[in-house]
Amino acid sequence: MKQNTRHTYEFPRPALATDCVIFGFDGGELKLLLTEREKEPFRNKWALPGGFVFIEETTEACAKRILFEKAGVKHVFIEQLYTFSEPDRDPRERIVSVAYFALVNKHQYDVIAGRDTLKAEWFEISNLPKLAFDHGKMVKMAIQRLKGKVSYQPIGFELLDEKFTLSQLQTLYEAILGNPIDKRNFRKKILGMGLLTELNEKEKNVARKAARYYSFNNKAYKELTQKGFHFEL
Amino acid sequence: MKQNTRHTYEFPRPALATDCVIFGFDGGELKLLLTEREKEPFRNKWALPGGFVFIEETTEACAKRILFEKAGVKHVFIEQLYTFSEPDRDPRERIVSVAYFALVNKHQYDVIAGRDTLKAEWFEISNLPKLAFDHGKMVKMAIQRLKGKVSYQPIGFELLDEKFTLSQLQTLYEAILGNPIDKRNFRKKILGMGLLTELNEKEKNVARKAARYYSFNNKAYKELTQKGFHFEL
DNA sequence: TCTTATTAGTGTATTTTTTACACTTTGACA
DNA sequence: TGTCAAAGTGTAAAAAATACACTAATAAGA
Incomplete structure (x- = not known):
């Protein structure tokens, strides 16, 4: 540790991020809210809204912040899904992502979203575009989790x-x-x-x-x- | 990103660690394998075996490594439990921990453990010592998860x-x-x-x-x- | 205003699953 | 050879899950 007492270890640290799988429903099929990436990598591709964790916020707080900043979603049910840590899951560098899933009242959301200029769109679950990073895996897992949970928890x-x-x-x-x-x-x-x-x-x-x-x-x-x-x- | 192409963001990063809740059974009550901490903080207190994630390993690989290095456990069932990220969960600095739970054949383990000098001991679940950090929370969650899972998965x-x-x-x-x-x-x-x-x-x-x-x-x-x-x- | 189309709303019989329950068998040891 | 301790076994009753079809209400259109 030498001169540095702030750090518990010296070797390089992964970056930490969160990604959100957002479910919505309006009577037909189950839907997911996706955002279009503005930057590389995967520029202009569809992805889960996500972002980096600040040093003083929990991953859940981060997920909620991202949910609002990138998808215009606020005050919704959110639950931790899984932490994805494959070293090559992001081409830029090592980023570990804690994935969350959110359940949104789509009607309410659509009102809010109308005011925004976010590039976010609902996709039917059976007709999703190819997603950036390992977000396809996250979605698959989220659907499985939702299926499993809906029968024994009133979510x-x-x-x-x-x-x-x-x-x-x-x-x-x-x-x-x-x-x-x-x-x-x-x-x-x-x-x-x-x-x-x-x-x-x-x-x-x-x-x-x-x-x-x-x-x-x-x-x-x-x-x-x-x-x-x-x-x- | 400017001149720096290696890093996706500049602000300070949490350290990333894993901790393992290790279950064992020998006919009576369910047991947990705990290790005694050798360093501060919580020196000489009981804790879940844990350690920092290397830059090129998945959190699961890290958990398996820790399992062996700190508890002498190898080749066992392991599953991701939850990621704990309260900013103050470690008094040293911000450390996010991905918790895992492991199911160990206690008989087999005891043979291996006999050869080691690890400070690891089995505790009955109903009679656990006070644990370091937020490890009590982790244990509680692991027990809940095991209870829930054992009925619909043959683990x-x-x-x-x-x-x-x-x-x-x-x-x-x-x-x-x-x-x-x-x-x-x-x-x-x-x-x-x-x-x-x-x-x-x-x-x-x-x-x-x-x-x-x-x-x-x-x-x-x-x-x-x-x-x-x-x-x- | 009558007809049509569409979904809301309701009960029962059958099958399947879950539960409750007690005695006989086996083998070691005294 | 008797005693002790847990292994091993079936059936009846209760509860839960399933299958199934018609009448009621309302708006729209003829």
């Missing part, structure tokens, strides 16, 4: 509006899990959990029977969880 | 000998999940999966009916998995 609601119909919820689950679900069994199960608040409000201006709105009751969820309840769909 | 076998009795397997699951399991139902389920090879060998020198040995059939597991089979216990 799907993050992708919907505050109020939603049971059909919207079902469509979302079908989009994530990739298989059709029986309507009656789905409703029976989800309502049986007691996590949804039935609202006194229905859809308007639909050319069919209007569906009732529900909202996710987070308070009930936490209380039940404390009593040993396990969400499972 | 428990990593903790047992190549051949094991069904009672040993059951005792292991009981130790991890923390609740008793019905013997007949357990056997029915695990044998029904077709993942265990029945060996023509029984326990010796036991003062009771000798139990049959089984081994985990990894080939069968992979084949079944490809056909859409999902392990679940």
Whole structure:
């Protein structure tokens, strides 16, 4: 350590960055928000929004900052995904990246995004462009994680509006899990959990029977969880 | 980037390290392998084995190296757990740590460890000493992860000998999940999966009916998995 | 205002899975 | 040869998951 007491070791350090896989949903297929790279390498290619970690911020704080700066996304569900550390994953130099995934209410986002000049676009998950760096790997892992998690944690609601119909919820689950679900069994199960608040409000201006709105009751969820309840769909 | 083409950014970088939560089992309670710190900070305190990441190795390679250098453990199951990045998690300076968890066959390990002079010791999970840094958090998370994973991935076998009795397997699951399991139902389920090879060998020198040995059939597991089979216990 | 199109909303019977439960067998040792 | 300790084994009941089809409501268009 010699004259330097600030550093615990002298050999070269990898740079540290975060990248974000951002999921959105608007009724059809599951979507990802990608940004176009402005600089080399991979200039003009699509990539996950990402950036370097400042010396005084956690990687999660960094991911949230990047989410806002590069994608215009704020106040959303975010969770650490995996840390990618292949020495050659970035052609410039050694960069270790802590990947996060975020669940965004697309409607809300689109309002914000309209005001910005960010080069960010939604892509259907089944129709993604080739991505820069190892971002393809990150996306693959994020989809897998979302699929796995959505069945035993009520995180799907993050992708919907505050109020939603049971059909919207079902469509979302079908989009994530990739298989059709029986309507009656789905409703029976989800309502049986007691996590949804039935609202006194229905859809308007639909050319069919209007569906009732529900909202996710987070308070009930936490209380039940404390009593040993396990969400499972 | 100007004159500097080697570095993608100039501001100070966190140091990068890995720490390993090492699980072992010998029939009673689940155990953790801890090492005594030789240097400050936390000199003479118990901690997870850990160390800095070299510039040309992945974090996983680093974890495996540390596992061997500091705990004498080689060729074991290892999986990335989580990346810890609180700016003050290390009193020396900013160090981001990618935590891993490892599953070790304790019998095999004890043979190796006997030859070494490492200050490493097994502690029962219910009786851990206070740990250095944020290692307590890491351990907590690792236990949670192991609990969650053991039911839908056949990783428990990593903790047992190549051949094991069904009672040993059951005792292991009981130790991890923390609740008793019905013997007949357990056997029915695990044998029904077709993942265990029945060996023509029984326990010796036991003062009771000798139990049959089984081994985990990894080939069968992979084949079944490809056909859409999902392990679940 | 009547018809059409479209999705909301609902219950039951069957199958599958999970759970609860107790006695006989085996082998070492005293 | 009796005792002790854990191995090994099946069935019935309960719970959960699945399969399945019609009526209700509303807007749009004839």
